[in-house]
Amino acid sequence: MTEFFQVLTPAAAWQRLTEHYQPRPTAELLPTVDALDRFLAAAPAAPHDLPEFRRSTVDGYAVRAQDTFGASPGLPAFLEVVGEVAMGQDADVPVGPGQAAIVHTGGMIPEGADAVVMIENTQQADAHSIEVLAAMAVGENVIQVGEDVRAGEELLPAGHRLRPQDIGGLLAVGVTEVQAARRPRVAILSTGDEVIPPDQRPGPGQVRDINSYTLALLAQRAGAEPVPFGIIPDQRAALEQAVRAAVDTCDIVVLSAGSSVSYRDMSVDVIGAMGEPGILAHGLSIRPGKPTIVAVAEGKALFGLPGNPVSAMVLFDLLVSAAIRLAVGADPFGALKPQVQARLARQIASAAGREDHIQVRLEARAGELWAVPVFGKSNLIYTLVHADGVVRVPLDSLGLEHGAWATVTLHQ
Amino acid sequence: MTEFFQVLTPAAAWQRLTEHYQPRPTAELLPTVDALDRFLAAAPAAPHDLPEFRRSTVDGYAVRAQDTFGASPGLPAFLEVVGEVAMGQDADVPVGPGQAAIVHTGGMIPEGADAVVMIENTQQADAHSIEVLAAMAVGENVIQVGEDVRAGEELLPAGHRLRPQDIGGLLAVGVTEVQAARRPRVAILSTGDEVIPPDQRPGPGQVRDINSYTLALLAQRAGAEPVPFGIIPDQRAALEQAVRAAVDTCDIVVLSAGSSVSYRDMSVDVIGAMGEPGILAHGLSIRPGKPTIVAVAEGKALFGLPGNPVSAMVLFDLLVSAAIRLAVGADPFGALKPQVQARLARQIASAAGREDHIQVRLEARAGELWAVPVFGKSNLIYTLVHADGVVRVPLDSLGLEHGAWATVTLHQ
Structure with missing residues (x-):
């Protein structure tokens, strides 16, 4: 049995990743009206004053x-x-x-x-x-002439993700095309001999594939183009061939592996064989999500996420979405995350040296918002379905008291 | 010159609207994998236990x-x-x-x-x-068998908007098709003799159309199907014909009218002529956005929004998006709005009896988040482009102090 051999904090794992993963965004010209949620590859300038007359x-x-x-x-x-x-x-x-x-x-x-x-x-x-x-x-x-915007002024910075009002601002000065960063291709692979497609009826011991779909939709929301590789048989040659094809054709590779040690061992071996520098972190000081692999090979970022859906989503939000933002030239952690403040309906215990991500449901009680922890094994998809968001307990904290105000990052 | 004749608080206007606007969602069957961000028209039940074996x-x-x-x-x-x-x-x-x-x-x-x-x-x-x-x-x-979800259990309530993890939860129990609420059709009309399409070069006195695009993208994000009606000439017959066609073919009609009194008068006349009960509010106690019209005709909701882009967006967020949610059977104000807490970098004055919506930019200063009001005339689209979100000053408040903590609802 292989133990985790490179356990790092999530921040340290990200740091090691970015020492080796340094993607350069490439641009494509798009009609501005079709560029909602796309990231700017170059900063557009105002062709003329707005308004041009008083x-x-x-x-x-x-x-x-x-x-x-x-x-x-x-x-x-x-x-x-x-x-x-x-x-x-x-x-x-x-x-x-x-x-x-x-x-x-x-x-x-x-x-x-x-x-x-x-x-x-x-x-x-x-x-x-x-x-x-x-x-x-x-x-x-x-x-006054130019009071809205001046000729030559930078309208929006490169790396900015376009919102409806930004599209309006660009059109107002006649910028009908923009240089958008090409959407990074994110390969999604599932493994596990017990995993079957969702339209099939599971036999004894079998479960339907969830992560291929959930992670693809999360990648899409984060601004990437998900590339589904389906369910890969749990044989070393098949897995190696699929991951190699993913590395060759995509920018980021996300492997949602079975959770057992033998699957993890095979994932580590295969991911580690893809090229230099290889595996950068194996095991993160986070719960759920400890059995996570972070690697770089041939300039591509590779993530081996735990197979259980809660861990997979927590780690996707933490690392993969940041890698997607890096690939389009945006500040990796610059997304304004939707958050609300709420009081904790139960005490949460944590261990120092471990970051905890607690799924919570929000409830309005007498005019105050309360966060009710959804305690469920992280193998249960309905833990996520019943959750409105997540409360993060930092590395150095021993937990949060009942009634304390906490920041809830909303699932969207 | 016509004065506002039915000035109401935003809440009272919404109340009057819902007395007459009572849409019934209609359902369409969709593959679950294609239903991200759609609203459920019916609550799906679990066909079997999950898991079916220990x-x-x-x-x-x-x-x-x-x-x-x-x-x-x-x-x-x-x-x-x-x-x-x-x-x-x-x-x-x-x-x-x-x-x-x-x-x-x-x-x-x-x-x-x-x-x-x-x-x-x-x-x-x-x-x-x-x-x-x-x-x-x-x-x-x-x-245990059924520990994730039990056979027959309601998986998600009707009116719920599907997130990536919800799609995963449905697929986990083999629910590969869902009854989704048909997306309400939202007609978007712009008026103003000075307004030209964005791909044309404005002559003296002319400006490019912004609102048609910004409002259509906001409608799309809110879960509707935007139906562009383009720029309508400022002639009573043309406007009446266009609004009639919009009422006949769409569920919600949004008219972004020129801001001058003559345009407003014509909008009021035309909207009021569409049918019973007609105009329910003309003028709201809100800034920006006072010259807003709320009406119902033939069971459809009609909104005459101010032509300036900042007011149009504030009122869309406040009323039109709630009407869209009502049309799909969701709680109109149940969307968990993305918010952050930030300290005000400037004092904000307000008047009692008026709700103020202040556009703000967020800045991190010494580890604290500060909201810097973007003071600009509400005619300026770049007021919105430079804003990260909005701070609401309630009706009964006289303003907010410098340094006070405020809730910023983020633009997305």
Whole structure:
């Protein structure tokens, strides 16, 4: 029986990984409207100012601010109305001293004017003139040229993951194509002689494959292209051939191995045979998930995850998703993880020197959010199904008290 | 000039909406593997126990617990090893009194055995027997039949949005198809004579369409099928025809109107002409986003959102996404919103009776997370692009102090 021979903290394992795994993102040109959730391979710059003309933020009258100085309801300023700026049109009604032009929200400010007085601060004096009831500062209610963004300005940094509003911001300045990082290919392999496809009826001793699907969907969410390799027979030659094909064709290889020692031993052997530098960590000081393998071969990152679904998901979230972000040029731990604060409904014990990841269900009780640990063996998929998120107990902690506030990272 | 005639709090507007908007989700059968992020229209039940046979959680020996009572390193129990349970196979090595069978993690427990002793707690005595160094309780290291889930048990409730681990849980019991709620069709209409498509170069007074794209992507994320209606000319007949077509073919209609009073008036007229009960709120006590219209006609929900991108997004997040969840049978406000706690880098003033939504950027400073308000006119799309999330100041608050802890709901 092989013992774990390179037990590291998760942070130390990541550190060793990144000494050897240094992927370079490659770019592909995409229509901006199709680039939601993609990572930018290059920082786009603004082709022109936004807006390119001064715009009004209110409905009212474009004026020369100095004509309104000292104006008040008791001492209004009288201005001649010389015309109206039509929406979407050039503002061809110059405003001279003592003059005003009707302008709508978003409309162009005509030449000569330098402020807009809201319609609420005016009164019609006669058919062609108004009373202004308030003094305007220069620039008041005006969006200046380039106030949203300046020509040449970096719109978003490389490595940024595009959200709906980012797509809007790019389109606003006519950036209809972007350089996106190619999605890293993540090979997903399952092993185990007891594992069968989900559409088959298990016989005695058999279980359906879960991890191939769960891990592929997690990879997709993290921004990768999952490449399913299916269930690999538990024979050294078959496993070696499949992992070799994965290393050759993908950027990241995730092996969800059977949990028994003999499977683990075979995984270690096969992963270790893929090339230099080989295995970097075998065993992590984490629960669940101790029997994890981290390796690099031929510039590719390889992860041997425990076969049980809870451990596999915890380790995926911790290491594989960070490796995916590294491969697209993003800050590996820069994702703003969705979190809530909640009080612990039960005490959680931990051991110093071990990081614990506790699955929890959230419950609202008398206006407070409580995190109820879902205690289940990590072999049970419904531990995850019943969990809303996870509470991390750090390496140096001995546990968390009942009632203590904890940060819950939500499953999405 | 028409004043807002039905100013309500956001909560009151939602209340009025739900009195009249009571959609019934319709179901469609989908392969489970394709149902990520879909909402369940019906609660699936487990077709059988999971697991269907007792499994070991460790590598070791299946034993009869009573044979190990009192066993310790100083007084080991001697057991005869009668065979090995192969993975994925029926456990055809019955364990009698004084006997043990080799079993691997995940392997089937043979008849007669009721516990598994970890290999670490055993020693080889001779070729056919072992010493057990610890007493086992009945059921120790064993997953019982149905311990993960029981036959007939509801696996997930109707209205639940499927996550990767949920797909895994369904596949684990062979549920390879699910009844998913049909994605509600959300019509997206933009208006404004100044608005042009993003691939065109704006002339004087013109701006590119942003909201059609941003709102469509937000609708998609919320679980709907966005139906783009494009930019509608600002003529009453054209607008009425487009909104009518949207009401006839979609479940929810979102009109992003120009912000000027004349546009708003036309939107109110057209939306109000669509049918009973018509306009339910015109003007919300919220900033930004006051000029919002909420209506129901022919059982469909209609929203007239302000044309400026920041208001449009705030109101979409607040009302439209909740309406989408209602349409799929989910708890409208049950989405676990991704949030972080951060300290405010600037004081925020508010008015009682008005809800404020402040866009913020997050910054780590000396180990603490700070929320820096992105002060920009709500007409500026880059206010949103530079924001990581939003801080809500409730109706009854007069603002938040510098340095106070605030909840930031993250943009995703």
